[in-house]
Amino acid sequence: MDPRTFACPALALFLACGHAQAVWITNFTSISPGVNGSASGVWREVTNPLSGAGSDSSFNVTLNAMNGGDVKAEDGSALTSRTDESFPWRDLNAGESFVYEGDTIGPLPIAVDLPFANGTNGDFINVETDSGSSSMIVIEFGALVRDPMLSFSDIDIGTTLAFTDSFSVVAQTSNLANAGNAVSNTMLPTTPPFDEEAAGSLQFSGSFSQLAFTITNNHPQNAENRTGFVVTTEFEPIPEPGTTVLVLGGLLLAGRRRR
Numbered sequence: 001m002d003p004r005t006f007a008c009p010a011l012a013l014f015l016a017c018g019h020a021q022a023v024w025i026t027n028f029t030s031i032s033p034g035v036n037g038s039a040s041g042v043w044r045e046v047t048n049p050l051s052g053a054g055s056d057s058s059f060n061v062t063l064n065a066m067n068g069g070d071v072k073a074e075d076g077s078a079l080t081s082r083t084d085e086s087f088p089w090r091d092l093n094a095g096e097s098f099v100y101e102g103d104t105i106g107p108l109p110i111a112v113d114l115p116f117a118n119g120t121n122g123d124f125i126n127v128e129t130d131s132g133s134s135s136m137i138v139i140e141f142g143a144l145v146r147d148p149m150l151s152f153s154d155i156d157i158g159t160t161l162a163f164t165d166s167f168s169v170v171a172q173t174s175n176l177a178n179a180g181n182a183v184s185n186t187m188l189p190t191t192p193p194f195d196e197e198a199a200g201s202l203q204f205s206g207s208f209s210q211l212a213f214t215i216t217n218n219h220p221q222n223a224e225n226r227t228g229f230v231v232t233t234e235f236e237p238i239p240e241p242g243t244t245v246l247v248l249g250g251l252l253l254a255g256r257r258r259r
Helices: 241-258
Strands: 020-032 038-048 053-066 082-089 098-100 103-105 120-129 133-146 149-155 159-163 168-172 176-179 182-185 198-203 207-217 225-235
Touching (some): 020 082, 020 120, 038 120, 038 133, 082 225, 120 133, 120 207, 182 198, 207 225
Antiparallel strands (some): 020 038, 020 225, 053 133, 098 103, 149 198, 149 225, 159 182, 176 182
């Protein structure tokens, strides 16, 4: 069995599987920018999808860029990462404004459907991959997460994301292609604000402690690829099996000592 994937019944001896409720999202709070950089935070239960506000859990989440991936700083530039819950991983209402690549778009005269299925505002960590090279991203959940959904903004022309696990594409721009466990930009133009860049949401089925994927950039004009990422789930994250055993073992030991 893949060590990254666990079946929920394995935990039945200790606790019940999580039940569907409010959206949980990777709430990043700290960034270590640069080549092979990282970002860390916690899982947040979203209570206000329009703002991304909610209650933070005790489960830590970490995004690690490897093999040359460059994590962009939260510096307010067009290429920034965001930890302020300001990015709309959801459809937009009439009258709303949002910031995309440094530009403010809106107020919108009509509602706009965006190619994401998360249904909430949130953060994203922007990772740059040089032209003609590959980088790797590993998102450690710090918990067991059921049916995680990974969304991404701005896959550039000639760029492919290849995953270690299978998935279903549940939302996308028209220029996003899917073959096997990979998605790529087909080089066809799409609708604003994405234009030639691709975006979408991928649904993974099962329970996971991490997601891992490779970004390969073969841009025809040797441009860097910069893509922002977020993960959500409709199920409350729960402790990993080993953590549960350690906690219960500690409780049993403490009980014996009290006797």
